[in-house]
Amino acid sequence: MTEPVLVVAAAIVDDLDDPRALLAARRAVPASLAGRWEFPGGKVEVDEDPVDALHRELREELGVRVRLGAEVVGPDEGAWRLTEKYVMRLWYAELAGGVPAPLVEHDEVRWLAAGHWLTVPWLDADVRIVEAIDAVASV
Numbered sequence: 001m002t003e004p005v006l007v008v009a010a011a012i013v014d015d016l017d018d019p020r021a022l023l024a025a026r027r028a029v030p031a032s033l034a035g036r037w038e039f040p041g042g043k044v045e046v047d048e049d050p051v052d053a054l055h056r057e058l059r060e061e062l063g064v065r066v067r068l069g070a071e072v073v074g075p076d077e078g079a080w081r082l083t084e085k086y087v088m089r090l091w092y093a094e095l096a097g098g099v100p101a102p103l104v105e106h107d108e109v110r111w112l113a114a115g116h117w118l119t120v121p122w123l124d125a126d127v128r129i130v131e132a133i134d135a136v137a138s139v
């Protein structure tokens with residue numbers, strides 16, 4: 001069996017200490033995923049450190065620098081299984097520089113206000129993740 005490809009992504013919030021708004025990005029490509037929303041991020045390259053990969057992806061995709069918070073630990077050996085092919089690690093983050101813009105594979109980025117995190121059509125695999133972090137933020 002081949003190992004799943006590691007994807008790293010960020011749940012960018014307005015304030016790590018008191019998250020209210022969550023940044024979601026709408027995919028423009030590929031056609032099969034277009035129109036669905038996701039956590040910005042991407043695949044870790046061979047021999048690349050996952051955290052370095054995350055900073056690289058956020059710089060390339062959104063043009064931002066971030067400060068990372070805690071990892072959002074998932075049920076699949078600490079990660080989140082997305083599909084047969086992909087597994088994702090996710091970190092909370094807040095902006096440290098730049099204004100997020102849909103530069104590469106997205107056509108819109110949107111701040112979702114508290115109570116509205118589940119109102120956009122997330123990628124299928126992301127729904128349970130957004131539910132999990134929404135439950136924590138709503139406490």
Ligand SMILES: Nc1nc2c([nH]c(=O)n2[C@H]2C[C@H](O)[C@@H](COP(=O)(O)OP(=O)(O)OP(=O)(O)O)O2)c(=O)[nH]1
Nearest residue numbers: 007008009038039040041042043082086123125126
């Ligand atoms: N970035 C990201 N990918 C996700 C999420 N949920 C989810 O199922 N995926 C899937 C979509 C893609 O099939 C895969 C990640 O690929 P990607 O297209 O973001 O990776 P990448 O930026 O490195 O893309 P590329 O350069 O290889 O085109 O994981 C998510 O929340 N964020």
